[in-house]
Amino acid sequence: MIELNANHFLYLLQAATWTLLxxxxxxxxxxxxxxxxxxxxxxxxRLLRGLAxxxxxxIQGTPLLIVLFLSYFGLGIMGYKLVPIVxxxxxxxxxxxxxxxxxxxxxxxxxxxxxxxxSDCLGLNRFQQYTYVVLPQAVRLAIPPTVGFMVQxxxxxxxxxxxxxxxxxxxxxxxxxxTFEPFAIFVMVAAIYFAMCYPLSLAARAxxxxxxxxx
Amino acid sequence: MSYEFDFSFLAERWPDFVxxxxxxxxxxxxxxxxxxxxxxxxxxxxxxxxxxxKRLVGxxxxxxxxxxxxxxxxxxxxxxxxxxxxxxxxxxxxxxLVVNSGAYTTEIMRAGIQSIQRTQLEAADxxxxxxxxxxxxxxxxxxxxxxxxxxxxxxxxxxxxxxITSQISTEELTATANLVQSDTYRSFEVYIIVAVVYLALSxxxxxxxWLIGLVLFARKRKLGTAL
Amino acid sequence: xxxxxxxxxxxxxxxxxGSLRVLDGVGFDVARGQVAAIVGRSxxxxxxxxxxxxxxxxxQAGSITVCGxxxxxxxxxxxxxxxxxxxxxxxxxxxxxxxxxxxxxxxxLTLVKKQSRDKAxxxxxxxxxLVGLTDKRTAYPEQLSGGQQQRVAIARSLALQPQxxxxxxxxxxxxxELTAEVLAVMEDLAKRGMTMVTVTHxxxxxxxxxxxVVFMHKGKVWETGPTDEVFARPKxxxxxxxxxxEL
Numbered sequence: 001m002i003e004l005n006a007n008h009f010l011y012l013l014q015a016a017t018w019t020l021l022x023x024x025x026x027x028x029x030x031x032x033x034x035x036x037x038x039x040x041x042x043x044x045x046r047l048l049r050g051l052a053x054x055x056x057x058x059i060q061g062t063p064l065l066i067v068l069f070l071s072y073f074g075l076g077i078m079g080y081k082l083v084p085i086v087x088x089x090x091x092x093x094x095x096x097x098x099x100x101x102x103x104x105x106x107x108x109x110x111x112x113x114x115x116x117x118x119s120d121c122l123g124l125n126r127f128q129q130y131t132y133v134v135l136p137q138a139v140r141l142a143i144p145p146t147v148g149f150m151v152q153x154x155x156x157x158x159x160x161x162x163x164x165x166x167x168x169x170x171x172x173x174x175x176x177x178x179t180f181e182p183f184a185i186f187v188m189v190a191a192i193y194f195a196m197c198y199p200l201s202l203a204a205r206a207x208x209x210x211x212x213x214x215x
Numbered sequence: 216m217s218y219e220f221d222f223s224f225l226a227e228r229w230p231d232f233v234x235x236x237x238x239x240x241x242x243x244x245x246x247x248x249x250x251x252x253x254x255x256x257x258x259x260x261x262x263x264x265x266x267x268x269k270r271l272v273g274x275x276x277x278x279x280x281x282x283x284x285x286x287x288x289x290x291x292x293x294x295x296x297x298x299x300x301x302x303x304x305x306x307x308x309x310x311x312l313v314v315n316s317g318a319y320t321t322e323i324m325r326a327g328i329q330s331i332q333r334t335q336l337e338a339a340d341x342x343x344x345x346x347x348x349x350x351x352x353x354x355x356x357x358x359x360x361x362x363x364x365x366x367x368x369x370x371x372x373x374x375x376x377x378x379i380t381s382q383i384s385t386e387e388l389t390a391t392a393n394l395v396q397s398d399t400y401r402s403f404e405v406y407i408i409v410a411v412v413y414l415a416l417s418x419x420x421x422x423x424x425w426l427i428g429l430v431l432f433a434r435k436r437k438l439g440t441a442l
Numbered sequence: 443x444x445x446x447x448x449x450x451x452x453x454x455x456x457x458x459x460g461s462l463r464v465l466d467g468v469g470f471d472v473a474r475g476q477v478a479a480i481v482g483r484s485x486x487x488x489x490x491x492x493x494x495x496x497x498x499x500x501x502q503a504g505s506i507t508v509c510g511x512x513x514x515x516x517x518x519x520x521x522x523x524x525x526x527x528x529x530x531x532x533x534x535x536x537x538x539x540x541x542x543x544x545x546x547x548x549x550x551l552t553l554v555k556k557q558s559r560d561k562a563x564x565x566x567x568x569x570x571x572l573v574g575l576t577d578k579r580t581a582y583p584e585q586l587s588g589g590q591q592q593r594v595a596i597a598r599s600l601a602l603q604p605q606x607x608x609x610x611x612x613x614x615x616x617x618x619e620l621t622a623e624v625l626a627v628m629e630d631l632a633k634r635g636m637t638m639v640t641v642t643h644x645x646x647x648x649x650x651x652x653x654x655v656v657f658m659h660k661g662k663v664w665e666t667g668p669t670d671e672v673f674a675r676p677k678x679x680x681x682x683x684x685x686x687x688e689l
Contacts, residue, residue: 014367061417063378063409065389069423070410073396078218132359151281158283162382169285189281190290197281337498338536343525343549344603352549357540434540434582442539 004179009188012021015171016192022157024166025089027067037101039130040106047065052101065159068090072163084165088157096153107133107142144211148204151197158193168192192215223293224399225408236412242305243374244388246312250373251366253313254320259350261325272321279318284379286312292383308387316373317330323365327358360432360442367424371417378413388412448475448507449606449637450495455504457490464490466661467504471643472606472654474689479652479669481645483684488641492610495639496530509605525554529599529607533614535591537583537598543570544579547598553599555602569597573627587618600631607631609640615683645688649673656679 040052059067072087082090111134119133161170172189176182225232259270279287291314294309302310331354339349360364381390388409396405429436448471457465464487472478480488493499495506497513506513511520537546547569548562565670570576573593583591592612599607609628613621614689623646631640632651642648646657648669655672657665665672665681665684676682 002218058414061375061414063375063389063413065378065381066392066406067408067412069389069392069396070403070406074406078399079404155281155283158285159379161285169283169289172286173287176293180297182289182297183295185289186286186294190278190286192284193282198277201277201281293472312505334532334534334536335538338530338532338538340498341496341528341530343522343554344550348553353538357538360540382453386637432540438584440584 002178004045004175004181004184008175008179008185011175012168012171012185012188012192015166015168016196018165019157019167019193020084020196021156022088022092022160022165023150023154026092026157027152029089029093030100033093033097034100034104037097038104038108041105056098057103059095060102064091064095064156064161065162066121067095068159068163076169083154084163087163088160092153092156092160095156096149099149099152100146103145104138104142107138107145110141111137136166141211144208147200147207151200151204154197155202192203220404221401222404222408224395224401227283228395228399231391231395232388232408232412235386236416237414238305238385239262239374239387240378241381242308242312243370243377243384245309246316246377247370248375250316250320250370251312251432253317255324255355257262257317257321258328259323262328263346273387276318276321279315280322284311284315284376285382287315288380290311291344304383304385308327308377309384309385312377312380314374315376316369320366320415323362323369324358326364326365326390330361331358356431359434360428363424363428363432367421367428370424371420373434374420375413448472449509450478450639451493451507452491455491455494455506456502457487457494458500458502464661465494467503468658468661470656470663470666472604472639474637475635475642476490476537476653477632477651478640478654479648480641480656480658481643481684481688482646482658485660488537488658488663488682491658492530492608492641492647493635494638495518496528496608497524498530509601527605529602529604531592531595531599531607531612533607535583535588536597537591537595539583540584542579543575543581543586543594546583546594548577550602552600565601566597569600570594572600572630573597574623587620588616589623592620592624594658596624596627596631596652601627606639609638609642611641611643613639613642613644614660621667642686657684659684 031141037052037055040048041056043049043052046085068088068091071091072082075082075087082163115133119129124132146204157167160171161173162168164170166174168189172185176185219350257272264272286306288311292302292304295305295307296301331350331394335353336349339353344352378388378389380387384390391421392405392409399405421434450472452471453469455465455468456463456653468487468491470478471518494501495508495513503683504653508524511524511527513524515666537543541549544566546561547566549558551557551565553557555582560676567576567579569578573596575590575597576630578586578590578594583594584671586594586670595612596607613624614623622645625644628638629647629651640652652669654662654667655669657672657678664678672681673685676685
């Protein structure tokens with residue numbers, strides 16, 4: 001059994017950079033797919049809307065851990081062996097897309113009806129309405145809740161530890177296996193997560209306040 | 216894709232899934248109830264308490280909301296055990312879930328309680344009600360009614376998050392899935408089934424909360440309007 | 443009036459909201475069974491004064507005594523006694539929306555006066571009869587008109603059998619038709635001998651029903667006295683202008 005020392009802390013910090021990387025992958029992927037989901041969700045086609053709603057309900061009603069297991073073990077047994085980071089990236093992307101899609105859908109719908117009418121009267125087609133009038137306004141509304149959701153994304157990356165990917169939580173387990181000081185180690189791990197997430201939470205709240213003042 | 220789906224293991228193993236689901240339900244019902252109590256008390260502390268109490272509750276809420284549930288569970292199960300407090304997996308799971316749910320519920324209930332207009336409190340005061348009586352009879356139920364959708368969503372999320380307790384060997388639904396798939400190698404089928412069960416549980420919980428809402432909020436049941 | 447007869451005694455009350463002085467040395471007495479109408483423009487401090495009498499606001503200087511209790515210095519026992527003696531009706535009725543009319547009335551009876559449900563329900567029926575709303579026992583506030591809700595609010599305070607009732611512009615939020623029904627209830631209460639202090643814009647009601655008129659302007663009492671006298675012989679230009687503008 002090894003004594004807990006500063007090197008262990010550095011190891012945790014190093015793993016935290018993988019947490020951040022995984023979070024960015026999840027956010028980037030989730031944003032791209034999430035935007036598609038949001039646009040489908042508000043489309044005029046009932047079929048497309050239904051697809052989007054079905055996807056959102058499916059993901060929001062399933063634990064992220066199960067999605068992760070399906071991506072890693074499930075696909076693995078079917079012959080598609082994904083390495084942990086890819087399985088994790090895929091799962092987190094699918095998960096984030098559903099939630100971001102819902103959030104952004106709400107923001108698109110919050111843009112006043114009158115904006116649609118005005119741009120329609122100016123002769124813009126639907127694509128132009130979205131690109132030049134509606135989406136820019138929706139984006140401004142979307143920033144506070146999206147930043148807030150980024151906190152969830154960072155926290156969710158801890159589940160990647162379950163399929164063996166060495167991010168912060170897994171690093172904590174590894175250190176614990178050689179030093180057997182679970183309380184100190186996991187409190188340190190929690191502190192590092194807190195240091196990553198709390199600024200995001202504060203930023204989200206500050207953005208929320210500013211958004212209301214601007215009204 | 217040459218994968219052949221095979222659900223035959225269900226014939227033999229379905230009782231395991233039922234047992235796992237049942238433990239999930241038990242864990243989450245206990246956690247939801249206690250989490251609501253903790254959340255309500257903390258919300259009241261945050262609104263009516265002195266400056267130190269407010270800061271303490273604020274710190275509790277921020278700490279929990281900015282750290283992952285998995286790590287919180289590890290601290291309770293492995294961490295406390297190393298300090299001498301050995302708890303079973305189920306008890307650790309409940310403690311972690313209650314502490315976690317309590318923090319989110321605090322903020323939801325706080326919003327609800329603060330939405331009760333000051334004039335309601337003044338009227339109760341003028342009628343001679345004590346602060347405690349005012350909270351119990353005038354504030355709490357309308358506050359809960361106002362935030363009931365948010366509470367319901369939060370509790371369904373808690374049920375889904377209980378899957379994480381499988382990592383400390385609590386034998387709930389996800390742990391059961393892991394066990395069965397390691398025995399049968401039918402990973403995809405097993406997890407699909409479990410996903411379906413969770414979806415069914417989510418729907419079931421929403422219906423249950425809706426029914427509870429009908430019972431609690433008599434005025435809403437009779438008049439059908441929002442407060 | 444001797445101190446022994448005055449049920450509400452206000453002396454040199456000063457009230458600040460931060461740096462703004464809202465009440466600047468206010469004083470008058472109300473005897474048992476009298477109806478006092480406090481009138482004045484918006485911002486004159488009349489509602490603030492009423493809230494001070496009710497114990498909802500603290501005063502920086504001066505004293506308010508109600509039924510022998512010093513309102514300004516609330517220890518919890520004194521406060522509880524004050525609540526029993528003083529009933530308050532608000533401009534926005536403040537009924538509890540999640541409770542029926544009956545339960546709105548019986549809540550304080552069961553919790554504060556510790557009465558049994560049956561006794562409380564009986565009392566509720568009695569006061570609802572006084573305000574003419576017996577058939578609305580099981581209704582919820584949102585099912586009633588503004589005037590009906592205000593009458594229930596009056597009944598709710600009445601049920602506690604206070605010695606003094608305070609009314610804070612209780613008809614200001616109501617349409618003219620609904621105002622009349624509430625004023626009728628108040629007039630009836632006055633006839634039955636209730637001591638009332640009412641802040642009001644209804645000059646006709648004040649002239650007809652009030653025994654004592656208090657005209658407030660910029661935080662001070664500018665005129666006070668028996669109703670007929672005050673209206674017939676205004677001493678100040680401000681009051682004359684005020685009466686003219688209200689007609």
